[in-house]
Amino acid sequence: TLVLGQGAPPPQVLPEGIRGGSEVVPEQGVEIRNYVFEPTGERLPYSVYVSSKVRNDQKAPLIIALRGFTGTTLTFVRGTAVDLAETGGYILVGAIGYNNRAGFGVQAPPRSPAGASESGASPAPPPMPRTLPPLVGGTAETDPAKVTAYSEQDVMNVLAIVREEFNVDDRRIYLMGHSQGGGGARHLAEKYPDTWTAVALLAPALFNVQVTAESKITRVPLLLAVGDKDSLITRARDFSAQLDRLQVAHEYVEMPGLDHGTIIMGSMPNVFRFFAEQVKPQRR
Template sequence: MLVSQTGRRSGSSPASFSGALAAVAAVALAIAQPGSAQPSASAPQADGPPRFPMRMEPDPRVQQRSYHFADTNEDLAYTVFVSSKVKPGTPAPLIVALHGYGGDSNFIVRGRLVDLAEEGGYIVVGPMGYNATGWYGSPVIVMGGGAVDPPNLTELSEKDVMNVLALARSEFDIDPKRTYLMGHSMGGAGTLFLGQKHPDQWAAIAAIAPAAFMMQPNQKDILAPIKAAHLPLLITQGDQDPVVPVANTRTWSAAMNDLGMEHEYIEMPGRDHGNIIADGMPDIFRFFAAHTKDK
């Protein structure tokens, strides 16, 4: 394992995400963690790109919820997991978990994440991000090209995340010094974006194989508010990832190092875009447990 590999530069330009996204649906079908149910989505169709959203059987420990999204007058799904160690009257740590492109929060709020959340006494919420391809406020990439639909998708996707955060805080006794953000792929890009836009909301953030291609030319501008807020950032990446190439993520590591940020970069040999989720999860929980907001 290569840990805190902050000085390494690939020198390569960002990969074409249009080509990488052609593999997303097939990869998503393989991200079910060991022992979990396989997704019920069909493989990519011969006559065009896969149909979204893809579905995965929920982890039975995770609650399926919805709330009314007033901006568009519709109900939006989200997930909730509450550790058995959470007790009334005792503030609990919270994780907001952002799923990848084409799925829903059941693709990330499951398996190893839930195991570790149970062990650590966490509450976890998984927003939809308005829809399966919302990008959580970060620049939208549309598979196959075409217009962003609806045109204000970035605004709606970001607002859904912040609404679900507010719902968790209104329902549970949440520790404001131990509120964390993580995300995979598209959700990793969302983590970087929402981390820099709302740095006061989080004690630490973690991006898993972040598909932050559109932000890469401005990555130091994205990272600067995270540094200024003294917000710790962890990035995990598999070196065999066919969707988010390791060379791209190494440029984020180099930028964090150049800025002198409080961060870790963990690159795991042999891991791809799917198994990095579960295999990297213990390090994410270790990182979160080590960081509490000062104020």
């Protein structure tokens, strides 16, 4: 994100073999679609990439992807993620979550201005840039609680739309999210554990999240990935430690050289490998 008055941000350095792509311009094969969100009557966007291997007469795996704060529907539907979706025969979908600042069902604490230090007592979201990118998606509703609920509803609407259009394999429906979207993915895994075959949380924004033996997320295979250059790495470590204490099987990866931004595409080989290993058992 460009912070006015500070010049352009330094270019992101991705690991060898990782393709970044654009979060603004859809690449070949990627469609930005929209549908009418009934509570407000607005048209909300979502992005879709369908592998050339997908056939109407065969069930296909589906990945729903949730952007970070001020991200786009293309945050995941680009670059190496598209390449791996093509190779693996996936349908890859990016949801906006009502708008690009809403929390997918999680109402975050207030953000500090850029440059402010974090409080050790209560984790807060990453600092806001001095000038935010434009609001994308729904704008009719401004009440924070309603926007948060609409953000979750939008994701589940998009999931339903895609399942109706394509021959989706219910045994292979995956969810991944980055930062704010990672926190949202954790929430959606907790609320709808039977929907997801596996969930990947990438540098997730987690606000005082406590996992207990009764937490439904413990039933969902989890991958937790964070770059070792990410200033928010302690949150990922703390969440993994909670799961360890409960003896909840999960995969935790700290990726060398990656930061809060480069973890998105940089983690895709791990994410797609993890998803490919997870398939729900056949129903009897």
